[in-house]
Amino acid sequence: xxxxxxxxxxxxxxxxxxxxxxxxxxxxxxxxxxxxxxxxxxxxxxxxxxxxxxxxxxxxxxxxxxxxxxxxxxxxxxxxxxxxxxxxxxxxxxxxxxxxxxxxxxxxxxxxxxxxxxxxxxxxxxxxxxxxxxxxxxxxxxxxxxxxxxxxxxxxxxxxxxxxxxxxxxxxxxxxxxxxxxxxxxxxxxxxxxxxxxxxxx
Numbered sequence: 475x476x477x478x479x480x481x482x483x484x485x486x487x488x489x490x491x492x493x494x495x496x497x498x499x500x501x502x503x504x505x506x507x508x509x510x511x512x513x514x515x516x517x518x519x520x521x522x523x524x525x526x527x528x529x530x531x532x533x534x535x536x537x538x539x540x541x542x543x544x545x546x547x548x549x550x551x552x553x554x555x556x557x558x559x560x561x562x563x564x565x566x567x568x569x570x571x572x573x574x575x576x577x578x579x580x581x582x583x584x585x586x587x588x589x590x591x592x593x594x595x596x597x598x599x600x601x602x603x604x605x606x607x608x609x610x611x612x613x614x615x616x617x618x619x620x621x622x623x624x625x626x627x628x629x630x631x632x633x634x635x636x637x638x639x640x641x642x643x644x645x646x647x648x649x650x651x652x653x654x655x656x657x658x659x660x661x662x663x664x665x666x667x668x669x670x671x672x673x674x675x676x
Contacts, residue, residue, distance in 0.1 A: 508536070547610060
């Protein structure tokens with residue numbers, strides 16, 4: 475790899491690591507950030523970047539993890555008797571909890587508290603609202619695990635594809651025969667012989 479390729483690869487991985495953090499913090503994109511970094515790397519480095527097939531796999535994984543995150547939160551809340559009030563409250567609570575010190579804990583506390591408060595605001599008793607909050611917290615945890623696994627898999631696919639394509643490109647450049655460049659100043663030998671046989675007029 476050249477220095478430029480190493481720097482570009484490192485920057486892409488740095489951005490992708492933000493996606494891992496985003497798996498837990500709702501305010502930060504997760505797998506979509508990993509996909510965005512891969513697209514940017516591909517646009518800049520071309521064939522020395524991630525291939526077309528791996529790029530499609532990254533897009534599919536992004537769609538799957540985002541869908542799973544939504545379904546996990548919804549099912550987690552619904553299974554324990556929650557309503558749309560609880561789902562909305564859990565999302566708002568998770569966002570607010572991200573600003574609490576030790577935000578990993580704050581997110582789960584915010585999710586639980588948001589679901590409980592909104593369920594009670596929607597007319598539920600404390601007992602049912604607490605069950606909905608617990609379900610929302612379980613759903614958030616399941617979604618976070620799914621997004622984290624998706625980010626790690628996407629980073630691995632990206633890294634393997636970039637390294638493989640870069641090495642293949644360098645190998646082709648080494649084994650490729652040098653191009654034959656014809657010199658414009660060269661004169662064919664038969665032309666020189668012809669000019670020597672010309673009889674100058676006396």
